[in-house]
Ligand SMILES: Nc1ncnc2c1ncn2[C@@H]1O[C@H](COP(=O)(O)OP(=O)(O)OP(=O)(O)O)[C@@H](O)[C@H]1O
């Protein structure tokens with residue numbers, strides 16, 4: 001069974017999975033706004049726990065300490081008038097720190113630990129609330145919401161994803177080199193796709209969209225076209 005609450009299975013979910021920089025977060029948020037559904041940024045939960053572990057000097061190989069940290073870490077999303085929400089980790093505004101590749105790499109490392117994934121399962125499923133949920137991550141369509149009626153797997157070339165991330169970080173005043181970012185993105189892709197538990201892969205029933213060269217609006221329109229007419 002997917003949910004502790006059987007009534008939840010009647011609430012529609014659009015699962016959007018894909019590698020880093022494929023546009024999952026951007027597209028999911030815009031689609032959720034357009035259809036008036038809730039939005040789950042599951043990567044932010046992994047990033048928040050990774051950051052809290054780093055703040056607490058927890059060894060990334062100490063699974064039981066990481067599980068305790070997962071349960072103890074409070075992560076809040078504060079709406080920001082339609083823009084990206086502020087993300088508060090244990091009371092501290094960590095919005096910018098969470099977006100760095102250092103936080104992404106920490107999240108990817110703890111995400112390979114099965115007990116950490118298990119500890120985050122119910123927290124993610126609790127976002128399934130009426131009238132519907134757009135869920136962004138790596139295993140939304142395969143593990144967390146396998147019964148989701150709508151599933152999308154976004155991709156883009158690694159080069160384009162590195163350029164997008166470079167632009168995004170530069171706009172935030174964070175200085176990184178493009179070749180360094182490309183290396184980090186490829187390393188994270190490899191780690192996320194080859195881990196033993198819940199690896200990054202498309203669900204069999206996911207619609208694949210290669211976003212290379214597509215504008216954000218064009219991708220949003222393709223995803224909206226998969227949902228019932230409103
Ligand atoms: N189709 C697109 N064309 C151009 N830029 C895009 C497109 N989709 C997303 N972007 C930009 O790329 C950057 C990364 O997008 P986003 O954060 O949504 O990716 P992601 O897949 O959620 O990444 P991560 O998994 O690392 O969080 C953002 O700055 C976003 O505006």
Ligand SMILES: Nc1ccn([C@H]2C[C@H](O)[C@@H](COP(=O)(O)O)O2)c(=O)n1
Nearest residue numbers: 042043044046107108111137138139
């Ligand atoms: N459902 C998820 C979401 C995220 N992760 C891990 C793997 C990612 O590299 C890392 C950061 O995610 P992002 O914010 O880049 O989407 O967290 C995961 O394993 N499963």
